[in-house]
Amino acid sequence: AQKITQTQPGMFVQEKEAVTLDCTYDTSDPSYGLFWYKQPSSGEMIFLIYQGSYDQQNATEGRYSLNFQKARKSANLVISASQLGDSAMYFCAMWNTGNQFYFGTGTSLTVIP
Amino acid sequence: GAGVSQSPSNKVTEKGKDVELRCDPISGHTALYWYRQSLGQGLEFLIYFQGNSAPDKSGLPSDRFSAERTGGSVSTLTIQRTQQEDSAVYLCASSYTMSMQGDTQYFGPGTRLTVL
Numbered sequence A: 001a002q003k004i005t006q007t008q009p010g011m012f013v014q015e016k017e018a019v020t021l022d023c024t025y026d027t028s029d030p031s032y033g034l035f036w037y038k039q040p041s042s043g044e045m046i047f048l049i050y051q052g053s054y055d056q057q058n059a060t061e062g063r064y065s066l067n068f069q070k071a072r073k074s075a076n077l078v079i080s081a082s083q084l085g086d087s088a089m090y091f092c093a094m095w096n097t098g099n100q101f102y103f104g105t106g107t108s109l110t111v112i113p
Numbered sequence B: 001g002a003g004v005s006q007s008p009s010n011k012v013t014e015k016g017k018d019v020e021l022r023c024d025p026i027s028g029h030t031a032l033y034w035y036r037q038s039l040g041q042g043l044e045f046l047i048y049f050q051g052n053s054a055p056d057k058s059g060l061p062s063d064r065f066s067a068e069r070t071g072g073s074v075s076t077l078t079i080q081r082t083q084q085e086d087s088a089v090y091l092c093a094s095s096y097t098m099s100m101q102g103d104t105q106y107f108g109p110g111t112r113l114t115v116l
Helices: none
Strands: A010-014 A019-021 A032-039 A046-052 A064-069 A074-079 A088-096 A101-103 A107-112 B005-007 B010-013 B019-024 B031-037 B043-050 B065-069 B075-079 B088-095 B111-115
Touching (some): A010 A019, A032 A064, A032 A074, A046 A064, A046 A074, A074 A088, A101 B043, B005 B088, B019 B111, B043 B075, B075 B088
Parallel strands (some): B010 B111
Antiparallel strands (some): A019 A074, A064 A074, A088 A101, B019 B075, B031 B043, B031 B088, B088 B111
């Protein structure tokens, strides 16, 4: 069963605009963590943001925020004021108490000047 | 350097040969993770270590794959009798504690394995 679903294989955004990357997850575990990672063309995986299932507020890290809707099981990443350097693959991931770490198939974001 | 290091960066091998991939985590990180990323795909979680212990090996693709960690530091992922479908980038990551608590996983640059 697919645990993480990213339905947008590719996205385009104008520089300085905001963009939302979708992520839905599937777990029956009440305790879990949600993550977003960025993978530029150079290949390294860069941690962006974390949201715990019991966190009451949406996580924010600079220009990144996570729109956590627990009832819908969604954890969308919002990037504000897009920059050219934001062009990359973005992966949503989940860790649960089964100690398994699931990644989505990723969304390729292209920022247009 | 203070980051996660992996060696070799590239490995080309012939089908049927054994390969050993090495991961050197960030000093002091107790948790270590191995992933596989096939071309154009997301990451496939293989195994994690908490200290030297790997509680769950069910993510390993087959019994040709094994991993160990000694001294709570360096880890090796061994693939025996390699097959062409093993070709992928193998990524290692480490974190201070288990990521369930939200500790950031820091990734290494990966080992690109090509099986001819």
